[in-house]
Amino acid sequence: MTAQNTAVVVGGGLAGVTAALELADAGLRVTLLEGRPRLGGLAFSFRRGDLTVDNGQHVYLRCCTAYRWFLDRIDGTELAPIQDRLDVPVLDVGHAKGPRLGRLRRGALPVPLHLAGALACYPHLSPAERVAVGRAALALRRLDPADPALDGIDFGTWLGRYGQSARAIEALWDLVGIATLNATADRSSLGLAAMVFKTGLLSERGAADIGWARVPLGDLHDTLARKALDAAGVRTELRTRVTAVSRTEEGNWRVDTADESLHAATVVLAVPQGEAHGLLPQGVLDDRDKLLDIDTAPILNVHVVYDRKVLRQPFFAALGSPVQWVFDRTEASGLTDGGQYLALSQSAAQQDIDEPVTVLREKYLPELERLLPAARGAKVRDFFVTRERTATFAPTPGVGRLRPAARTDAPGFYLAGSWTATGWPATMEGAVRSGITAAHAALAALGRPRENPLQEAA
Structure with a gap:
């Protein structure tokens, strides 16, 4: 050769x-x-006692055609299935009237109406905020993410121009943006944010359906x-x-x-x-x-093993709490004795990335008890964290x-x-x-x- x-x-x-x-x-x-x-x-994964632990929770969307090709190329598609239809439980524990559960689901209508029903029923926004979000989404759809001019504008400023309240940014735009961009809206390039929201939510009806490894x-x-x-x-x-x-x-x-x-x-x-x-x-x-x-941006993952089941859904997102996303990793980790292993994925974790484990334990265990009433009587068998200080490049303007x-x-x-x-x-x-x-x-x-x-x- x-x-x-x-x-x-x-x-x-x-x-x-x-x-x-x-x-x-x-x-x-x-x-x-x-x-x-x-x-x-x-x-990647590593061993901790009898468990196989991922360094962090990674998900992908149906619109991630290259990663889906990769899974197929290595014969791994069946091990990382995608939801039949986008469905994200969002639990707000900061609401004045007590915890409130909402869901971001897609419907069967064509884009962009496939999300209209979910937005209309989304309890974490007021009716006026929902209308404003719809208008901003339509404006976002008209942007060209490849336009170099968008790269120099921060997403937060653009959202402000389109009437997005601080609550709307927290309960919707940052809910998605922090998880995908690893930065809050005010620290994210409009070009990258437009790419994420246009491709994931405003391109095809099933584009945002979520997939993750079950191994x-x-x-x-x-x-x-x-x-x-x-x-x-x-x-x-x-x-x-x-x-x-x-x-x-x-x-x-x-x-x-x-x-x-x-x-x-x-x-x-x-x-x-x-x-x-x-x-x-x-x-x-x-x-x-x-x-x-x-520049780079960190991601922190908090791992908690309980002696019993405290979460009955595969995952959820949180509002009104420092907790961002919680995933059930029990089966994937090999835990089989009736306990439950939860992984908290904390993006844009600059404030927490260097905190001692004892400090993080004092911060996150009470929050899980606020979010999950069943955790209040459960015994914590193990608590540990994984830190990726340079997890991603920072998507700054x-x-x-x-x-x-x-x-x-x-x-x-x-x-x-x-x-x-x-x-x-x-x-x-x-x-x-x-x-x-x-x-x-x-x-x-x-x-x-x-x-x-x-x-x-x-």
Whole structure:
């Protein structure tokens, strides 16, 4: 096999695995290098006693066509099913008249009327606020998320222009936005927010239906992904950190690790932006220091194991509480003795990310008892937290001009990762899209174009 048919992918997260699979499926000889002892990047599992624990709760939507393609490619679709129809319980414990439960459900009418019934009955907004939300949604639908001008405006300011009250932002726009963007409206680019709401809620009737893994994430992103890579002929090296990437005199690329040097015509660098900055050879990007201006945002996950069942729904969102989203992870974790394991997903967690576990326990256990009356008499068997301090790139206004394209200024060198210019926020969907884009840019340059899953989904 000639040098032109060789590729090295640096990074074994979703972006790197995707790129490696696409390049190998096109007939290239691919080596995937990952510094961790596992694949999956920031969507992984670990053992805690008898439980298998996800580092954080990850969900996707029906509109996430690239991630759905990825699940299908690794034979994992049945393990991460999607709701038949969007249905989100929203519990408000801050209401003056006591706890109030509402639901965000979609109906059978065409877009945008598919959400009209849910909005009309949504108890967490006044009638006037519901009307104002409808008007803002129609205005949002007219925006073009790709318009560079939107990138410099914060979503909160735009919502204010369209008459959205603080309550409407809390009970609807931030309810969705914090979970998908990892930032509040006032700290989010209007371009990214428009993309999320247009694609997820205002494109197709079922676009926002929610899917999540009913097994540990490691079963998908590590075990099944490794099986798919092996079947595709990819050489996968774990616990292998890349120390340098350089151009050879022959015009190819040299990738150095502690144990060997690999030579390839194509390199896909699929690591976080800070790490990418340190590995980029000269001449690959015109202004490589822009990568350091892409800020990061944390996500905190609080894990609580009770001695009995305290939640009878698979998940819910909360208002009037520091708790954001609560998921039942009992079955997925392997807990079978009658207890229940709940995972609290806390996005935009700047205030809590460095708090001691004792402080977080004192904060969140009473909140769960407020939200779930059955928890008041239950014994807490285990309480722990997982922290991802750099979980996502921060979707701040202006971030769009900092995100680089997959194709660089150097032939044969490509970038992948959710922080690249995918048009999406930092999600599993964005990561997979970046890997597909990088791989197909490389194949086109090699004169070996193949059918692109993103075009097929479109």
